[in-house]
Amino acid sequence: GNSVTQMEGPVTLSEEAFLTINCTYTATGYPSLFWYVQYPGEGLQLLLKATKADDKGSNKGFEATYRKETTSFHLEKGSVQVSDSAVYFCALLFYNQGGKLIFGQGTELSVKP
């Protein structure tokens, strides 16, 4: 079946450090891929997306590239800030299956000043 696996958290970094959160997926077919961010007590906000192989999604200094050959969609940021502390979810979606999202378990990021 279709599934998403993220690296376990919590991830603790100092401000201005480089961030990588790994995400790999298993899917039959060619899903669209997303990163969502959840701040404490809130819903999910779309961070970035990629809809086909080799697409790079980017937003607010975050980037992720859709790698079909390694079935990965790793999230990166060159210099994190305290305000980036949140839980990050990787997700895949097949639009021909009702638009349902399949989520990874989430990775908590804590950035210290």
Place this chain on the structure above:
Amino acid sequence: DGGITQSPKYLFRKEGQNVTLSCEQNLNHDAMYWYRQDPGQGLRLIYYSQIVNDFQKGDIAEGYSVSREKKESFPLTVTSAQKNPTAFYLCASLERLNQPQHFGDGTRLSIL
């Protein structure tokens, strides 16, 4: 501002009670979704609806019910048959099938 409104933000239920969570959107989106989030886990799909008066079960529909009588509203009822209802519930909507889902701010349900 267009968006998704979930209410209430916090909800408490006694054992054996049904409780209904509200989800309203003014985005004119056709499809709506309910997810459940437990600590340390990803979101799991409960129910979804692609058009008015139609809905489908997700991965964990047992103990839940929904209705979709209006395009803008998709309420979720947590019934007494749901043995472990304490969780954070998130509603989402989708404009069309090449766009990402938009999420509400969630309702946290607890058992008294």
